[in-house]
Amino acid sequence: MLALSEAPAVGSETSTPWTNAQATPLVEIRSVSKQYGDFTAIGDLSLKIYPGEFFALLGPSGCGKSTLLRMLAGFETPTAGEILLNGEDMVPMPPEKRPVNMMFQSYALFPHLTLEQNIAFGLKRMKLPKGEIDSRVEEMLQLVQMTTQAKRKPHQISGGQRQRIALARSLARRPKMLLLDEPMGALDKKLRRETQLELMDIQHRLGTTFVIVTHDQEEAMTVASRIAIMDHGKLMQVAPPIDTYETPASRYVAEFVGDTNIFTGSVTAAGSSALDFTLEVSGQSLNALPQPGIAAPDARYLNVRPEKMAVSKDRVDDGSNYLRGRIDEVAYLGNLSTYYVDVGLDQRVLVQMTNSQRFGSERFAEDDNVWVSWYPQDGQLLDR
Amino acid sequence: MNRHLSWFGITSLTLGLAFMYLPILVLVIYSFNDSEMITLWSHPSLRWYEKLFTDGNYWGPAWTTLRISLVSSVLATILGVMISLVVTRMRKFKGRSLFVGMTIAPLVLPEVITGLALLLLFIAMGVERGFMTVIIAHTTFAMCFVSVIVTARMAEFDMSTEEAARDLGCGPVMAFFHATLPAILPAIVAAFLLAFALSLDNLVVTTFTTGPGITTLPMRVFSEIRTGVKPEINALSTMVILLVTCVAITSSLLTKRSAAKRVAAADSPPATSQLASA
Numbered sequence: 001m002l003a004l005s006e007a008p009a010v011g012s013e014t015s016t017p018w019t020n021a022q023a024t025p026l027v028e029i030r031s032v033s034k035q036y037g038d039f040t041a042i043g044d045l046s047l048k049i050y051p052g053e054f055f056a057l058l059g060p061s062g063c064g065k066s067t068l069l070r071m072l073a074g075f076e077t078p079t080a081g082e083i084l085l086n087g088e089d090m091v092p093m094p095p096e097k098r099p100v101n102m103m104f105q106s107y108a109l110f111p112h113l114t115l116e117q118n119i120a121f122g123l124k125r126m127k128l129p130k131g132e133i134d135s136r137v138e139e140m141l142q143l144v145q146m147t148t149q150a151k152r153k154p155h156q157i158s159g160g161q162r163q164r165i166a167l168a169r170s171l172a173r174r175p176k177m178l179l180l181d182e183p184m185g186a187l188d189k190k191l192r193r194e195t196q197l198e199l200m201d202i203q204h205r206l207g208t209t210f211v212i213v214t215h216d217q218e219e220a221m222t223v224a225s226r227i228a229i230m231d232h233g234k235l236m237q238v239a240p241p242i243d244t245y246e247t248p249a250s251r252y253v254a255e256f257v258g259d260t261n262i263f264t265g266s267v268t269a270a271g272s273s274a275l276d277f278t279l280e281v282s283g284q285s286l287n288a289l290p291q292p293g294i295a296a297p298d299a300r301y302l303n304v305r306p307e308k309m310a311v312s313k314d315r316v317d318d319g320s321n322y323l324r325g326r327i328d329e330v331a332y333l334g335n336l337s338t339y340y341v342d343v344g345l346d347q348r349v350l351v352q353m354t355n356s357q358r359f360g361s362e363r364f365a366e367d368d369n370v371w372v373s374w375y376p377q378d379g380q381l382l383d384r
Numbered sequence: 385m386n387r388h389l390s391w392f393g394i395t396s397l398t399l400g401l402a403f404m405y406l407p408i409l410v411l412v413i414y415s416f417n418d419s420e421m422i423t424l425w426s427h428p429s430l431r432w433y434e435k436l437f438t439d440g441n442y443w444g445p446a447w448t449t450l451r452i453s454l455v456s457s458v459l460a461t462i463l464g465v466m467i468s469l470v471v472t473r474m475r476k477f478k479g480r481s482l483f484v485g486m487t488i489a490p491l492v493l494p495e496v497i498t499g500l501a502l503l504l505l506f507i508a509m510g511v512e513r514g515f516m517t518v519i520i521a522h523t524t525f526a527m528c529f530v531s532v533i534v535t536a537r538m539a540e541f542d543m544s545t546e547e548a549a550r551d552l553g554c555g556p557v558m559a560f561f562h563a564t565l566p567a568i569l570p571a572i573v574a575a576f577l578l579a580f581a582l583s584l585d586n587l588v589v590t591t592f593t594t595g596p597g598i599t600t601l602p603m604r605v606f607s608e609i610r611t612g613v614k615p616e617i618n619a620l621s622t623m624v625i626l627l628v629t630c631v632a633i634t635s636s637l638l639t640k641r642s643a644a645k646r647v648a649a650a651d652s653p654p655a656t657s658q659l660a661s662a
Contacts, residue, residue, distance in 0.1 A: 112566040125553030148385035
């Protein structure tokens with residue numbers, strides 16, 4: 001079986017090393033930037049990735065996430081800054097000398113080699129004895145459940161199988177860190193979901209640090225222990241999936257991760273446990289809770305996720321925020337119904353309600369006059 | 385689409401083939417003619433083939449031609465591949481499009497101009513014309529054909545394959561030989577064969593650049609024809625046709641095989657078929 005000795009002990013204290021200032025990172029990116037002429041691909045970026053993490057780089061295309069990954073692999077050289085691996089600067093090291101391997105988006109299998117020769121490729125370069133190479137290839141084929149296809153060539157297998165071989169090939173050298181560049185980009189949706197779970201399982205078993213680049217936020221949320229959301233070469237937020245969704249650091253993150261409603265306004269009255277947030281457009285006052293880290297006068301936006309809101313015919317006096325509106329558009333998705341409600345502001349409010357009963361759930365139609373409501377604690381104040 | 389040929393299709397196919405191959409067919413048939421008169425059929429014989437082999441008049445030029453073709457096509461292949469590497473790898477350098485255009489230009493330039501230009505260059509440089517100058521001339525035009533063929537293949541080559549080799553422990557040179565070369569090898573072989581065939585039957589450029597004592601087969605044939613076509617030329621031509629045909633077929637088979645492989649790779653069953661077995 002695989003050498004699990006290198007795996008870090010996954011315990012409750014060590015499973016969130018980023019909260020511990022004493023924890024030693026595997027990789028430390030120190031104010032790295034990358035310029036292409038006038039274009040800044042990465043701007044003064046610092047980041048720590050800890051051993052055993054499944055770290056996701058998430059962002060729209062052109063945000064610099066692939067450039068960052070390619071810097072870790074050694075295919076791009078930073079214009080400035082350091083990349084430390086176990087405290088040693090990796091920047092001067094060429095890709096072939098780094099204890100890091102990459103799985104390419106196109107898989108980049110060698111078409112003239114059989115699957116087992118593909119996996120053995122990196123091991124032969126390490127000058128391992130033949131018996132060792134054979135046993136590691138066998139081990140990898142078992143890991144990705146491809147033992148029966150070993151003698152085939154890449155063009156004789158399916159896309160999903162090629163993806164597995166690419167994974168096996170990049171893990172065969174037992175890298176300290178595996179880099180995955182959009183590894184599921186070429187798979188269809190159903191297979192992608194299955195592969196995500198398998199990838200998590202493999203990562204868990206090997207304990208290897210995985211860094212994945214993706215533009216699919218659902219994928220990042222599924223697999224990652226922490227997500228770095230990037231835009232224009234900068235980190236917008238680095239946090240576990242739940243925090244990026246429930247406590248986004250900015251309006252950009254809130255809108256990038258999932259759907260949301262952003263109300264613009266300012267705090268007009270602040271108590272110790274409750275605030276009045278007055279909407280800029282209508283002057284309407286809403287109840288909100290103080291947000292740690294944000295001084296009340298700085299708050300500019302109120303962020304409310306659509307599934308935290310409800311649509312109802314009548315108003316009940318339960319301390320919720322209520323907005324009067326008319327349903328503009330209804331999208332029935334089966335498990336959910338999405339209502340686009342015109343509440344007389346400049347924007348339509350998006351409300352998602354679960355269809356938890358086959359026929360019992362109350363449904364609304366276009367042009368119905370309704371109340372949109374949410375509890376004050378489900379809204380989040382943002383200052384940027 | 386209708387897979388059967390229409391009358392129109394059959395007619396144009398017949399006409400086209402006849403247009404191209406009837407002259408060659410006549411030549412091949414008449415090479416087995418016994419008569420001294422090239423236009424008069426008497427009875428079949430291998431007389432002219434026998435004369436060709438005993439005569440020795442053509443063996444010297446044939447040997448010269450083979451040596452020139454072999455050396456110049458090897459040089460053209462090496463230089464042509466280097467051009468392709470520059471064109472496909474170095475995406476940004478000053479005058480890149482000019483450079484690309486210049487590598488294609490000799491394909492459309494009249495051979496007389498290429499030949500004359502080279503001749504003037506050799507005279508200006510004071511180079512003694514002969515075996516070497518012909519090789520240089522043939523290399524010059526053949527490498528353009530090589531670069532066009534190899535560039536086309538390189539353009540569709542996934543660069544991340546070479547990066548994967550680097551990632552898995554190869555230095556830059558090793559990565560090229562382990563990852564890139566195997567993938568583009570069929571195109572290189574096909575380009576080499578084309579360069580060889582082009583050099584083999586070149587007359588114009590050779591005439592301009594050759595010197596005393598160096599006569600290639602096409603030159604000998606051409607000078608013989610000026611004093612009237614001799615029947616052994618037919619036999620000789622038939623043999624050259626056979627050789628060139630073999631080279632052309634091999635080259636096309638190689639190109640097709642690698643293309644088929646790539647198509648198979650792209651068309652392989654969709655990823656979902658994996659589900660059933662997983």
